[in-house]
Amino acid sequence: MRDALLSVDGVSIEYRRGDRMVIKAVNDVSFDLAPGEILGVVGESGCGKSTLAKGIMGLAPLSQGSITFDGVPVHTLGRRRRDRAQLPVQMIFQDSAAALNPRRTIGAQISEVVALRIKHRRETGVNPVNEVADVLRKVGLPPSAAMKYSHEFSGGQRQRIALARAIATKPKVIVADEPISALDASAQAYAANLLVDVCRSEGIALVFISHDLAVVRAIADRVVVMYLGRVFETGPTKDVWRDPQHPYAQALIAAIPVPDGTGRRPETLVGEVPDPANAPSGCVFHPRCAFRFEGCDRVVPELITLSTDRAAACRLLEPATDDAYAAAQ
Numbered sequence: 310m311r312d313a314l315l316s317v318d319g320v321s322i323e324y325r326r327g328d329r330m331v332i333k334a335v336n337d338v339s340f341d342l343a344p345g346e347i348l349g350v351v352g353e354s355g356c357g358k359s360t361l362a363k364g365i366m367g368l369a370p371l372s373q374g375s376i377t378f379d380g381v382p383v384h385t386l387g388r389r390r391r392d393r394a395q396l397p398v399q400m401i402f403q404d405s406a407a408a409l410n411p412r413r414t415i416g417a418q419i420s421e422v423v424a425l426r427i428k429h430r431r432e433t434g435v436n437p438v439n440e441v442a443d444v445l446r447k448v449g450l451p452p453s454a455a456m457k458y459s460h461e462f463s464g465g466q467r468q469r470i471a472l473a474r475a476i477a478t479k480p481k482v483i484v485a486d487e488p489i490s491a492l493d494a495s496a497q498a499y500a501a502n503l504l505v506d507v508c509r510s511e512g513i514a515l516v517f518i519s520h521d522l523a524v525v526r527a528i529a530d531r532v533v534v535m536y537l538g539r540v541f542e543t544g545p546t547k548d549v550w551r552d553p554q555h556p557y558a559q560a561l562i563a564a565i566p567v568p569d570g571t572g573r574r575p576e577t578l579v580g581e582v583p584d585p586a587n588a589p590s591g592c593v594f595h596p597r598c599a600f601r602f603e604g605c606d607r608v609v610p611e612l613i614t615l616s617t618d619r620a621a622a623c624r625l626l627e628p629a630t631d632d633a634y635a636a637a638q
């Protein structure tokens with residue numbers, strides 16, 4: 310049994326639309342994150358990835374379940390410490406660069422975070438100027454970057470500065486929500502690899518949220534596949550890729566373009582993720598599922614444990630009962 314650093318347990322998060330309508334953007338999601346682990350969270354647009362990230366950061370109230378960091382509920386961490394720079398869980402998002410103050414030098418913004426950390430953790434013997442240079446070096450920027458302003462950098466460099474500021478807080482976990490999708494295609498692989506290298510070398514666990522399965526496959530130890538707010542499959546990345554069990558995971562993986570120049574067309578998922586306000590009955594994936602069968606429109610599938618570290622939520626994977634066996638004869 311692994312010791313969890315971050316535990317997401319039976320979490321649901323709802324939004325209100327208008328006066329009466331309540332939609333469940335995240336629905337009964339559970340997973341653990343071990344220290345130093347890299348966890349990919351994948352799924353199409355609208356499946357609740359960003360909402361889950363906000364929940365982990367204590368920025369979205371949970372309607373059910375709990376999210377704990379080292380056993381402590383994350384929303385209480387945020388409440389007790391007014392400055393989010395002191396949290397052990399930090400977030401990087403698609404436009405983190407936009408959160409940089411254009412009127413202050415990069416060095417001033419990072420040293421402010423370092424100073425808060427020193428005060429909060431009562432650290433001694435730390436030289437903030439050296440630390441600023443150190444975190445900039447870790448993200449591949451020279452110490453002179455500290456004297457500059459955010460507009461003097463490219464989008465990719467600004468994202469690296471956001472990462473430098475996050476690691477200056479010495480977090481245990483970074484939640485990265487689509488951290489590379491705003492960058493040019495040419496900059497994306499570098500940015501993803503840098504994020505992973507920094508997390509690995511600093512011992513920081515990473516929740517990497519992305520719709521880009523090819524990137525997640527390349528970097529994540531474990532993967533959570535989400536659909537319409539629910540976890541459909543989870544397991545070690547290499548196992549899920551080699552042998553996906555849920556029809557949705559199979560379809561997503563089959564839809565990754567093959568970069569082999571053969572012109573082979575990937576299979577694609579037909580249709581769109583439904584609006585959670587109009588979630589299909591039973592298994593929410595059934596209208597798009599090539600393998601649906603009798604009852605999939607009525608029965609909500611449970612997450613079934615397939616092996617120590619793998620689970621999937623599909624009735625096809627349920628052990629056959631005598632009744633089912635008799636019906637099939």
Ligand SMILES: Nc1ncnc2c1ncn2[C@@H]1O[C@H](COP(=O)(O)OP(=O)(O)OP(=O)(O)O)[C@@H](O)[C@H]1O
Pocket residue numbers: 324325326332334352353354355356357358359360361520584585
């Ligand atoms: N503030 C909000 N109010 C109402 N509904 C919302 C709000 N934010 C998100 N939603 C809805 O919740 C669902 C999940 O959205 P979320 O942004 O978490 O998904 P996502 O997987 O991150 O998608 P994307 O990749 O497009 O950001 C969507 O149907 C979205 O329309």
